[in-house]
Amino acid sequence: MGRKPFGLHFEQGTRGSLAQCELKAAALERERGQEQKQEQKQDDLDVEDNDIGEKKRLAFLDLMLESAQNGALITDTEIKEQVDTIMFEGHDTTAAGSSFFLSLMGIHQEIQDRVIAELDGIFGDSQRPATFQDTLEMKYLERCLMETLRMYPPVPLIARELQEDLKLNSGDYVIPRGATVTVATVLLHRNPKVYTNPNVFDPDNFLSERQANRHYYAFVPFSAGPRSCVGRKYAMLKLKILLSTILRNYRVYSDLSESDFKLQADIILKREEGFRVRLQAR
Numbered sequence: 001m002g003r004k005p006f007g008l009h010f011e012q013g014t015r016g017s018l019a020q021c022e023l024k025a026a027a028l029e030r031e032r033g034q035e036q037k038q039e040q041k042q043d044d045l046d047v048e049d050n051d052i053g054e055k056k057r058l059a060f061l062d063l064m065l066e067s068a069q070n071g072a073l074i075t076d077t078e079i080k081e082q083v084d085t086i087m088f089e090g091h092d093t094t095a096a097g098s099s100f101f102l103s104l105m106g107i108h109q110e111i112q113d114r115v116i117a118e119l120d121g122i123f124g125d126s127q128r129p130a131t132f133q134d135t136l137e138m139k140y141l142e143r144c145l146m147e148t149l150r151m152y153p154p155v156p157l158i159a160r161e162l163q164e165d166l167k168l169n170s171g172d173y174v175i176p177r178g179a180t181v182t183v184a185t186v187l188l189h190r191n192p193k194v195y196t197n198p199n200v201f202d203p204d205n206f207l208s209e210r211q212a213n214r215h216y217y218a219f220v221p222f223s224a225g226p227r228s229c230v231g232r233k234y235a236m237l238k239l240k241i242l243l244s245t246i247l248r249n250y251r252v253y254s255d256l257s258e259s260d261f262k263l264q265a266d267i268i269l270k271r272e273e274g275f276r277v278r279l280q281a282r
């Protein structure tokens with residue numbers, strides 16, 4: 001399927017135009033690989049890694065600049081577009097995700113109690129910054145985060161343009177080539193056939209046994225497939241560090257309940273009235 005242009009989010013073929021760049025970059029990495037060990041090729045956020053902060057790969061921008069200098073077919077404008085995409089996709093999405101999370105913590109005080117208890121168990125009275133290892137222990141906070149992304153997915157709608165006719169398994173229907181297919185994650189994630197009480201904020205929806213009983217694509221806040229979010233792991237890490245730091249220092253309150261939310265589903269899901277929460281130093 002092709003990607004449907006949809007504002008900034010859906011620029012056509014941006015990865016395609018990078019194919020040359022990626023090939024060149026791969027060659028470059030191979031050259032550098034003389035001094036690189038095999039384990040350094042693994043994902044930077046793999047659990048086996050000791051901590052954050054170790055720079056093992058070129059930053060994306062450096063990679064593109066270096067590839068361009070080494071003859072890859074990528075112009076300065078294309079490089080700028082790639083940077084714009086990363087900045088845009090990386091900022092508003094995590095801003096929405098963290099704001100919904102804090103709103104929900106403010107509303108569900110007993111759930112916030114459990115998150116705070118977990119953080120106190122990890123950090124005690126220490127003011128030290130969170131490490132990657134700490135984030136692996138934030139199991140309950142992670143479940144709350146996933147549940148936030150289920151109920152309020154920052155990207156509420158994904159669109160694709162069909163490049164060939166698609167016969168549906170469900171019956172004698174063919175969706176013609178050229179049609180735009182939209183997947184409304186915001187609805188998909190609240191399918192009552194998949195989630196009992198879909199409109200109730202329940203972090204236990206992400207207990208491993210419950211997850212195992214659901215279809216793999218029943219929860220797709222980062223989309224799925226070859227054009228899914230490239231920042232997924234970074235986003236989860238960033239959100240855990242940010243939100244744990246806030247909740248280690250403040251308690252969140254909300255004077256509004258979820259039924260007061262006026263959802264605004266543009267490119268990014270937001271609350272029309274703003275994310276109104278109160279913070280009190282702990």
Ligand code: HEM
Binds near residue numbers: 093154159
């Ligand atoms: C909670 C945070 C985030 C959510 C929910 C999210 C969600 C998504 C979704 C649903 C898509 C697919 C959009 C589509 O198919 O039209 C996407 C694509 C993308 N995301 Fe994220 N994202 C998040 C954070 C980030 C971060 C932190 C970065 C980068 C630092 C990032 C970079 C990208 C890029 C570059 C794409 C385009 C990938 C492509 O076109 O091949 N995202 N994201």
